[in-house]
Amino acid sequence: ALEDGLKKADADPSVKAVMICGENGKFSAGADIRGFSSPKTLGVALGPIVSLIESSEKPVVAAIEGVALGGGLEVALGCHYRVAHAKARMGLPEVTIGLLPGAEGTQRLPRLIGVPAALDMITTGKHIPATEALKLGLVDEIVEENTIEAAIRLANKVIGQPLGPRRLSLKPVPKLPNMEAFLQEAQVKVKRQARGFLAPELCFQAVQAATQRPFAEGVRRERELFQVLLSSGQAQALQYAFFAERAVHRWATPGGINLLFIIFDSILLLSLGLGTMGQGIVTSLVKANIPVVALEQNLEYLNKGRKAVMVLLEREAKKMEGGAQKLDFHNPARLQFTVDFNLLHDVDLVIEAVFENMALKKEIFHKLSNICKPGALLCTNTSALDIDEIASATSRPQQVIGTHFFSPAHVMRLLEIIYGRHTSPSAIATAMQLAKDMKKVGVVVGNCFGFVGNRMMFPYVEQAVFLLEEGSRPEAVDQVLEDFGFKIGPFRMSDLAGLDVGWRSRKGQGLTGPSLPAGSSARQRRGQRYSPLPDLLCERGRFGQKTGKGWYQYERAGGRTATPDPWIHGFLSQYRDTHRIETRYIDQEEILERCLFSLINEGFAILAEGIASGPEHLDVIYLNGYGWPKHRGGPMFYASTVGLPRVLAKLQKYSEAHPDVPKLRPSAFLKKLVAVGNAPLKEWMSYLSRQSPKL
Numbered sequence: 171a172l173e174d175g176l177k178k179a180d181a182d183p184s185v186k187a188v189m190i191c192g193e194n195g196k197f198s199a200g201a202d203i204r205g206f207s208s209p210k211t212l213g214v215a216l217g218p219i220v221s222l223i224e225s226s227e228k229p230v231v232a233a234i235e236g237v238a239l240g241g242g243l244e245v246a247l248g249c250h251y252r253v254a255h256a257k258a259r260m261g262l263p264e265v266t267i268g269l270l271p272g273a274e275g276t277q278r279l280p281r282l283i284g285v286p287a288a289l290d291m292i293t294t295g296k297h298i299p300a301t302e303a304l305k306l307g308l309v310d311e312i313v314e315e316n317t318i319e320a321a322i323r324l325a326n327k328v329i330g331q332p333l334g335p336r337r338l339s340l341k342p343v344p345k346l347p348n349m350e351a352f353l354q355e356a357q358v359k360v361k362r363q364a365r366g367f368l369a370p371e372l373c374f375q376a377v378q379a380a381t382q383r384p385f386a387e388g389v390r391r392e393r394e395l396f397q398v399l400l401s402s403g404q405a406q407a408l409q410y411a412f413f414a415e416r417a418v419h420r421w422a423t424p425g426g427i428n429l430l431f432i433i434f435d436s437i438l439l440l441s442l443g444l445g446t447m448g449q450g451i452v453t454s455l456v457k458a459n460i461p462v463v464a465l466e467q468n469l470e471y472l473n474k475g476r477k478a479v480m481v482l483l484e485r486e487a488k489k490m491e492g493g494a495q496k497l498d499f500h501n502p503a504r505l506q507f508t509v510d511f512n513l514l515h516d517v518d519l520v521i522e523a524v525f526e527n528m529a530l531k532k533e534i535f536h537k538l539s540n541i542c543k544p545g546a547l548l549c550t551n552t553s554a555l556d557i558d559e560i561a562s563a564t565s566r567p568q569q570v571i572g573t574h575f576f577s578p579a580h581v582m583r584l585l586e587i588i589y590g591r592h593t594s595p596s597a598i599a600t601a602m603q604l605a606k607d608m609k610k611v612g613v614v615v616g617n618c619f620g621f622v623g624n625r626m627m628f629p630y631v632e633q634a635v636f637l638l639e640e641g642s643r644p645e646a647v648d649q650v651l652e653d654f655g656f657k658i659g660p661f662r663m664s665d666l667a668g669l670d671v672g673w674r675s676r677k678g679q680g681l682t683g684p685s686l687p688a689g690s691s692a693r694q695r696r697g698q699r700y701s702p703l704p705d706l707l708c709e710r711g712r713f714g715q716k717t718g719k720g721w722y723q724y725e726r727a728g729g730r731t732a733t734p735d736p737w738i739h740g741f742l743s744q745y746r747d748t749h750r751i752e753t754r755y756i757d758q759e760e761i762l763e764r765c766l767f768s769l770i771n772e773g774f775a776i777l778a779e780g781i782a783s784g785p786e787h788l789d790v791i792y793l794n795g796y797g798w799p800k801h802r803g804g805p806m807f808y809a810s811t812v813g814l815p816r817v818l819a820k821l822q823k824y825s826e827a828h829p830d831v832p833k834l835r836p837s838a839f840l841k842k843l844v845a846v847g848n849a850p851l852k853e854w855m856s857y858l859s860r861q862s863p864k865l
């Protein structure tokens with residue numbers, strides 16, 4: 171249609187200029203992402219249309235409202251002038267779906283805004299606001315009122331002016347005094363951050379081509395690189411992740427009730443507990459413009475928490491400087507700190523984040539139930555405790571729900587929303603809306619120990635520790651998983667989070683410490699293999715980064731640079747001697763498969779139990795809360811690319827070698843999916859006789 175319209179306009183002498191706009195206040199979100207996997211649309215090329223726009227003999231002005239993303243922005247780059255609404259956003263996000271701007275964008279953008287800014291936009295895929303676009307020279311004008319009228323005004327003004335200087339393909343790429351050195355440094359940075367993710371590196375190469383070749387040759391290079399990415403499994407994984415993230419917003423209860431209309435504008439929210447999590451939660455709420463009261467148990471904790479929150483908010487305010495939105499956190503109507511429980515009367519929603527202790531949580535929920543107004547929703551940030559038991563301490567279990575944030579809560583996007591036996595649909599809807607307002611990804615899951623994310627994480631960490639017992643080292647295991655794409659491996663992660671957290675939980679479960687029955691075997695608990703290694707480290711005061719020693723050593727307590735620790739190596743070999751374990755060489759494949767396949771196996775068990783609605787939910791949880799590499803699409807998608815028969819065969823092999831490790835025993839659901847012929851991921855749930863009874 172664009173092509174037809176342009177040709178008509180060119181042929182009609184009464185037409186003096188052309189304005190291109192979108193419908194309903196949006197310019198364009200780019201290509202239809204679903205189209206990339208459909209052979210029908212592969213033949214359609216946008217590049218030649220962009221060239222056609224640029225070569226028009228009549229001025230073409232883009233009127234950008236809402237978004238101009240991907241192919242949409244490339245269309246705008248073909249226009250001779252660009253007018254944007256002040257609230258519009260622009261970007262070339264192709265890299266985030268595993269591609270590069272394939273309609274000549276990598277060649278035009280550097281010619282317009284220079285190599286550093288273009289490289290930044292293209293390799294990160296970030297959306298920039300119109301104000302920034304104006305500063306960069308990406309748009310010619312921004313307006314507060316009617317963009318289309320402003321674009322028409324501009325078009326009328328420029329009729330008759332020479333178009334040559336406005337055709338980006340004819341412009342040289344602006345020179346940098348040190349282009350060579352700049353590009354080298356930029357490439358190193360892109361590679362370091364990409365960790366096996368192809369698209370940023372190929373985006374870089376396409377922009378580099380713009381600096382080295384004439385426009386037409388640069389376009390050819392862009393096309394070649396685009397084809398490489400298009401046929402890579404990584405692009406498919408990222409596009410799957412894009413739609414999976416949107417699919418988790420569509421949830422329904424068994425009766426099909428779906429309520430998502432709760433508005434948070436005037437809600438007063440209470441955050442209870444201002445420790446590590448409370449601080450991040452309060453920061454996120456203020457950022458989301460939700461009035462909040464933060465409550466602590468005494469003035470000492472309150473002042474400590476307030477200070478930490480203020481530091482976080484100052485930092486956030488700095489990041490937002492120059493933008494349209496301001497953080498309003500000095501206003502007591504927006505943020506209050508208190509130790510006065512009487513303020514609970516007025517709040518609409520409470521998020522509890524006190525110590526992880528069932529008796530304390532029950533005591534608090536009982537109090538909340540007595541004090542809060544009848545409609546108030548009571549949320550708990552517990553990471554593993556039973557939501558139903560917490561709800562049983564209240565007279566309104568239908569209004570109790572788990573809202574499991576991830577640390578640091580003002581950064582991590584995931585919010586696991588845990589539905590108890592009595593939780594009402596409107597409570598779920600409210601929590602989902604809260605996630606949306608906080609710009610987080612809410613995923614509704616059922617209630618079980620560890621919920622979804624942590625429950626899948628337990629076998630992964632367990633395998634990592636077993637591998638140490640058998641002969642590996644923390645740095646070897648971490649390296650394999652970091653090469654796979656995780657930002658940090660399990661041991662670095664455990665040092666960061668603090669080994670004492672798990673130790674406390676294991677003591678609570680009677681797996682170690684004074685409550686462990688006398689005469690228990692060192693490496694067995696309840697008939698299953700158990701590794702006391704993490705407990706032994708804790709007993710020696712090695713809690714990780716906070717104490718300067720854990721699975722690694724650090725420069726000081728609180729230090730962040732992990733160095734392999736010879737003490738650990740000696741300790742491990744002594745441990746193996748004590749327990750008569752023969753040290754063996756463990757290769758990378760075994761490390762990867764045992765850690766990942768045990769996690770995936772747990773995922774199948776979760777699906778079969780109806781704790782999550784589908785594999786996409788598990789993948790969204792892992793992509794947004796656990797640093798699973800995006801270009802691998804999440805654990806369940808990854809399993810589908812490896813092939814379920816292979817996952818099953820490997821689990822069977824490892825399970826036979828370690829019969830006392832139940833988490834390696836293949837789940838019945840996985841076996842069933844293999845038996846029906848390696849069903850594709852989209853069909854998995856149709857092989858369960860009862861779907862999501864808990865949702």
Ligand SMILES: CCCCCCCC(=O)CC(=O)SCCNC(=O)CCNC(=O)[C@H](O)C(C)(C)COP(=O)(O)OP(=O)(O)OC[C@H]1O[C@@H](n2cnc3c(N)ncnc32)[C@H](O)[C@@H]1OP(=O)(O)O
Nearest residue numbers: 199200201202203204214216239240241263271272273416
């Ligand atoms: C002709 C082929 C020739 C190819 C030549 C190469 C051209 C290229 O260089 C390649 C490209 O353009 S690739 C596409 C680049 N564009 C993007 O990545 C934008 C992705 N979308 C967004 O960021 C947000 O949805 C956005 C900011 C737009 C809106 O966010 P919201 O939070 O308001 O809404 P969402 O819930 O995200 O989205 C609403 C519904 O729209 C669907 N959707 C959005 N963008 C889409 C897109 N580009 N393709 C297909 N579906 C898309 C989205 O899935 C959601 O659907 P439902 O969940 O069913 O409602």
Ligand SMILES: NC(=O)C1=CN([C@@H]2O[C@H](COP(=O)(O)OP(=O)(O)OC[C@H]3O[C@@H](n4cnc5c(N)ncnc54)[C@H](O)[C@@H]3O)[C@@H](O)[C@H]2O)C=CC1
Nearest residue numbers: 443444445446447466467471523524525526551552553577
């Ligand atoms: N730290 C983490 O990475 C994550 C923790 N969680 C969960 O979040 C909750 C809080 O954890 P953290 O913030 O790490 O703990 P924390 O120990 O840093 O903070 C807990 C805070 O609760 C306050 N508190 C205790 N009793 C109180 C009472 N009666 N009234 C008001 N405040 C009270 C304490 O003074 C303390 O400031 C726990 O349930 C934990 O399992 C969930 C996700 C991640």
